[in-house]
Amino acid sequence: MPPRGRARRSAALALVGAVWVGLGASPAWSQDSASDPNPGNLTLTGGIDFLNAYLFRGIPQDDTGVVMWPYGDLGIAVHSGDGALKTIGVNVGLWNSLHTGQAGSDGPTRELWYESDFYATFGLGFGKGTSAGVTYTAYTSPNGSFNTVREVSFKFALDDRVGVWRVAPRPYAIIARELDGQADGGAEEGTYLELGASPGFPLAGVTVSVPLRAGFSLGDYYEGVSGDERFGFFSVAGVVTVPLSSMPTRVGSWNIHGGVEYVRLGDRNAEILGDTSKVIGSIGIGLSY
């Protein structure tokens, strides 16, 4: 069993991200806007996922019991235009991790609620599918398993669905800087780099996506006994999203989704986990409205 302590949330926004991709490509959203139950500027997204393990950017959090991730996001479309700046969006949301295992109700705290994150994002969309966003996140632990980590991150992404590839890779890069508190429980606040891609395609009424990503320390993000390790993890996943209706309903577009993620860890994270790799299975229900 891996040590937990101060570390936090994992590798798994990949799956959530993949579901977003799935929602975006869902046939339900391609229907005539006359059937849209919510033509306004606010969008609600939420869901709950169930997993067998939780790694935050490769840092082991818990692989005992069941991990549950209820989350909700409110998106505000502030601006939409035809100039160089196509869109401005603001998102605020909560993401939570509930654990029945050692990090939660079966552990020393006896309390289920391991993690609660609040985030706010300001995003800009440009031409040719490029976008940039800045996100502030406060990672907190209601059951006191780790100290609050505050972080600002910058994401650059390219949605090349209209590009030359039939299966667009949708590459992105994230740089995150810890402002206060640390994911690795180390000596210094760290800087994190993530490079990834989220290719996805529709297949027989469902959406299949294959998110790939790699996490690196640009400085003090994966501190261990032998110093700061550059390579944190590499992950590849397969996620299937099945819409629960062919068109948006009065209660939005719902889906069930599930997937498997393979995570290959760097030495520092592998030492904590006690293994160099981890396979994570997940299944969940999602909503977009």
Added chain:
Amino acid sequence: MFVTYRVRRSAFALMAVVGLMLASAPAFAQDKPDPNPGALTLTGSIDFLNQYMFRGIRQNSTGIATWPAMDLGIAAYSGDGGLKSVGINFGTWNSLHSGDTGADSDDSGLGCACGKLWYESDFYASLGLGFGGGTSFTTTYTAYTSPNNGFTTVKEIMFKFALDDSSRLGKAAVKPYIAIAREFDAEPGVGQADGGENAGTYLEIGFAPGYSASKASIAFPIKIGLSASDYYELITPTGVEDNKFGYFSIAGIVTVPLGAASSFGAWNIHGGVEYQKLGTTTEFFNGGESNQVIGSFGIGFSY
């Protein structure tokens, strides 16, 4: 210094009133197309208060309490029979404290004594049934948790009967209700609002008269909180006594719409003053003071 850890929140009253006023706000009477004709409704707010009283039980003695809240309502059914509507709501309600039970707790020694702001986070889910004549019956499960360990988690189930008499009485409507809430999964000193010996049962009777004009709305919620059993326990030299009377509250709240409803929903600012008269147990928790005045100001939206 009074006891604040293990006890919790008050004030759904203000939020409920603001919710009522949003529903009847003139902004919604505009001819603009509804930005959200579907069956989901999102409501949110943030309020700032000088004092946080949970059903008369004081939660902080210094600093400011900030209440961010969000609710998702699902209109599951609407019909013309005996059962007019079925609604489901989920939500989160939070209380952030800048004072002795929050950011200053490392100085006060209360709760976790860790200087963490986030005193309370509640999750709730409710099933509401609407019947003819404006009557409704709602069942709500609430988990009151404290991220900064200010109190132990309290789990509660509540049943509320309400009458919206505005169709019959118009501007004279008083909208009476009665709610009964039962704590469960509790132990002595754990999982209870009063931090007492036994899980309690709470009874609330209230009214929410109000008046809406073109530029603003005003409401005067009145309520009384009682212990049906073990809800306001007080440990005395002779044992534990359960005091029936918890508190009486009357408030005045003004809500001003921020323009007409738009594609971003209907926004408002609101503010008010609440007076509470406390019973024996709640007076003890309030440091021996039997009166409490609460001022609040906030921003809300409904979409």
